[in-house]
Amino acid sequence: MHELSIALAVVDQVDTALRERGAERVPVRSLTLRVGELSGVVPEALDFSFGVAAEGTALADARLLIETVEGRARCEGCGRDTATGMPPDLWCGACEQAMSLTGGRELEIARVVLEDLEIRQGDDVPEASHVPHR
Amino acid sequence: MCRTVDLHQAVLAKNDTNAVELRRTLDDRGTTAVNLMSSPGSGKTALLEALLTRAVAGGTPAAAVTADLATENDATRLARSGAPVQQILTDGLCHLEAGMLRGKLEGWLPGGTRLLFVENVGNLVCPASYDLGETLRIALASVTEGEDKPVKYPAAFGLAHLVVITKTDLADAVEFRRDDFLSGVQQVNPGVPVIETSARTGEGVDALLAHVLRAADGRETHTPVLARQHEKHLHHHDTPSAEHSHAPAGTPR
Numbered sequence: 001m002h003e004l005s006i007a008l009a010v011v012d013q014v015d016t017a018l019r020e021r022g023a024e025r026v027p028v029r030s031l032t033l034r035v036g037e038l039s040g041v042v043p044e045a046l047d048f049s050f051g052v053a054a055e056g057t058a059l060a061d062a063r064l065l066i067e068t069v070e071g072r073a074r075c076e077g078c079g080r081d082t083a084t085g086m087p088p089d090l091w092c093g094a095c096e097q098a099m100s101l102t103g104g105r106e107l108e109i110a111r112v113v114l115e116d117l118e119i120r121q122g123d124d125v126p127e128a129s130h131v132p133h134r
Numbered sequence: 135m136c137r138t139v140d141l142h143q144a145v146l147a148k149n150d151t152n153a154v155e156l157r158r159t160l161d162d163r164g165t166t167a168v169n170l171m172s173s174p175g176s177g178k179t180a181l182l183e184a185l186l187t188r189a190v191a192g193g194t195p196a197a198a199v200t201a202d203l204a205t206e207n208d209a210t211r212l213a214r215s216g217a218p219v220q221q222i223l224t225d226g227l228c229h230l231e232a233g234m235l236r237g238k239l240e241g242w243l244p245g246g247t248r249l250l251f252v253e254n255v256g257n258l259v260c261p262a263s264y265d266l267g268e269t270l271r272i273a274l275a276s277v278t279e280g281e282d283k284p285v286k287y288p289a290a291f292g293l294a295h296l297v298v299i300t301k302t303d304l305a306d307a308v309e310f311r312r313d314d315f316l317s318g319v320q321q322v323n324p325g326v327p328v329i330e331t332s333a334r335t336g337e338g339v340d341a342l343l344a345h346v347l348r349a350a351d352g353r354e355t356h357t358p359v360l361a362r363q364h365e366k367h368l369h370h371h372d373t374p375s376a377e378h379s380h381a382p383a384g385t386p387r
C-alpha cells in the first residue's frame with residue numbers, strides 16, 4: 001500500500017534527523033507534514049499507516065498533524081490565479097495555453113516537536129500524549 | 135517547554151537522491167532509461183516485447199527490467215525478443231524505487247546498452263511518486279479501460295513525458311471515445327505527446343521507438359506542468375531532481 005511506504009519513509013527520515021542531532025531517544029510529541037492536494041498521497045490513508053509505521057520508534061506516541069496544501073495554478077497569459085481543482089485543470093481555455101503550477105505538489109516533513117525530557121525524567125510515557133490512529 | 139525541530143525535508147528525498155545518482159551513472163554509460171507505468175493488464179509487456187524486438191532487429195542495444203509482485207512470466211515473455219532481461223520481484227511492494235532498480239542493474243546491465251526499458255508494477259497510484267532515474271516516463275492506458283483514466287489518475291498521467299494508448303485494434307469493438315481521452319490528458323498534462331499503439335497489429339510501435347530514440351539522442355522531452363512547481367520549493371536543495379526546476383514557465387509543444 002502506497003501510504004505505508006510513505007509513512008515508513010517519514011519515520012525513517014525523522015529517525016535519521018533526530019540521530020544526527022543526538023536526540024534519537026527523545027520521544028516525539030508531534031510531527032507536522034505538508035501534503036499537497038496533487039502529491040498523489042491521501043491524508044486519511046497516511047494517518048492510518050503512520051500508526052503502523054511508528055510502532056516501536058521514538059514516534060510511537062507522536063500526534064500526526066497534516067497540513068494540506070491546495071493545488072493552485074497561474075496563467076502567464078491572462079494572469080488568472082486559481083485553484084486547480086481535483087483532478088487538476090492545468091489548461092487556460094481563454095488563452096489556449098498551459099498554466100504554471102504554484103502549489104499542491106508538496107510532500108514534506110515540516111517539523112517535529114520533541115517532548116521535554118527534564119519534566120519527563122523518571123515518568124512513564126504519559127497516557128495523555130497518545131493519540132490513537134484509526 | 136518543548137523543542138521544535140524544523141526539518142523542511144521532502145518525504146521522498148532518499149529516493150530522489152538515489153534517482154539522481156542513478157540517472158548520472160546511466161548517463162555516464164550512455165544508457166537512457168524509460169519508465170513504463172499503467173494499470174495491471176494495459177499491455178505493457180506485450181508492447182515492450184514488440185519494441186525490444188524492433189530495437190534488436192534495428193541494431194539498437196536495448197535491455198529491459200520488469201517488476202511484478204510475483205512470477206517471472208513477464209521476463210520470460212520479454213526475453214523472446216533476444217534482448218537481455220531481468221525480473222524484479224517486489225515481494226508485495228506495489229511500486230519500484232530507485233534503489234531497487236540500481237541493485238538489479240549492478241553487475242548485470244550489459245556495457246553499451248543504449249535503451250533500458252523499465253516495466254513498473256501494474257499500478258497507477260504509487261509508481262508516479264517514485265523517480266527511477268529515467269529520462270522518459272511513459273504512462274499507458276488501453277482503449278478497454280475507459281476514457282477517464284487520465285483524470286482518475288492525474289499524478290500518473292500528469293507527470294508523464296509521453297502518453298501511450300494501447301490495444302487500438304480493440305478501439306472500435308469497445309467504442310473508445312478518443313476525443314474524451316485526449317481532452318482528459320490535455321487537462322492534467324497540457325501539451326504532452328500521445329502515441330497510439332497496438333501490439334497486435336504493430337500500429338505505432340515504430341513511432342514509439344523513434345520517440346524513445348530521439349530522447350536517447352538528447353532531444354528535449356516534454357516538461358509536464360505538474361513537474362514544475364514555482365515559487366514554493368518541493369525539495370530541499372541538496373537533492374536536486376528533475377522535478378525541481380526554477381526555470382521560467384515554458385509553453386509545452
Ligand SMILES: Nc1nc2c(ncn2[C@@H]2O[C@H](COP(=O)(O)OP(=O)(O)OP(=O)(O)O)[C@@H](O)[C@H]2O)c(=O)[nH]1
Nearest residue numbers: 173174175176177178179180256301303332333334
Ligand atoms: N487485442 C490486444 N490485446 C493485447 C494487446 N496488448 C496486450 N494485449 C493483451 O492484454 C493482456 C495483458 O497484456 P500484458 O502485456 O500482459 O499487460 P501488462 O500491462 O504487462 O500487465 P501487468 O504486467 O500484469 O500489469 C494480455 O492478454 C495480452 O495478450 C493489444 O495490442 N491488442
Ligand SMILES: [Mg+2]
Nearest residue numbers: 178179208253
Ligand atoms: Mg507485464
Ligand SMILES: [Zn+2]
Nearest residue numbers: 075078092095
Ligand atoms: Zn489565460
Ligand SMILES: [Zn+2]
Nearest residue numbers: 002228229260
Ligand atoms: Zn506502492
Ligand SMILES: [Zn+2]
Nearest residue numbers: 367371378380
Ligand atoms: Zn529551490
